[in-house]
Amino acid sequence: MTAVYVIALAILLAASVMALARIERGPSMFDRILGVDVMTAVIIGAISVVAAATRRSDLVPVLVVLAIVGFIGSVAIARFAAAESADEKRILTKEELKQILAEREAQGDDAPAVHDADDESGPVIVSVDADDEADADEEGESR
């Protein structure tokens, strides 16, 4: 029976490594959330295998809690996901980062604020709620 548990845990380990690879690669935020979802499922599986191997029924409430709260993170991120422009999505090169940091250094603490609160050219928050559809359309959101 021990061999069964070891094999099951090894398979789950391989699955979690692949989910982790997807979380690392992305490319979009949603692919990462998906990886986290699979990771939660794998963790639930691993806990159940451990509970079976050690015959510990006190691990069962952990499974209940994970099944209940496992989805909250992905729902929260999906709800507040913003449409990012291609320029913002890109990862900065080292030179660009250095330039930005240098600009920030040169700024000085007493300088006037760079961001204008009335400036609406920032990233558009895309609503995923059906009730907000009218508002979202007014903002000329891209489909």
Added chain:
Amino acid sequence: MTETVLDVLAGVLLIGGALLAFIAGLGILRFPDLLSRMHAATKPQVLGLMLLMAGLAIELRSVTVGMTLLLVVAFQLVTGPISAHMLSRAGYRTGKIEHSLLIVDELTEDLERAEKLDELDRLEMERRRDAEGSAAGDTGR
């Protein structure tokens, strides 16, 4: 005798559940776009979880634990579709869906039709307002 049979059954169920998790890992690693990855990711969340919980319940040989594990499956069945729905909807609305990979794309058709109907409604209302305005103008004169 029964002990051995139950042990073997539990072992088969546990390994089956773990294999489904492995398949999901392969799927989300190798599939090309968000929607097909989501398709692969649901495997351990539903059937894989059911198999693992059944295996655990048989291994622990307790009805109380079995009921709690049934609850786990029920919760996962309730919460899984919520997160999948939110995820696909947000992905669609932020343009992460590759439309050329879709065979059926009813949401886009639906949105286009709704837009057309909206436009027709707007024209109709404008026409009515114009008619009322001219009628009011007539009586005023």
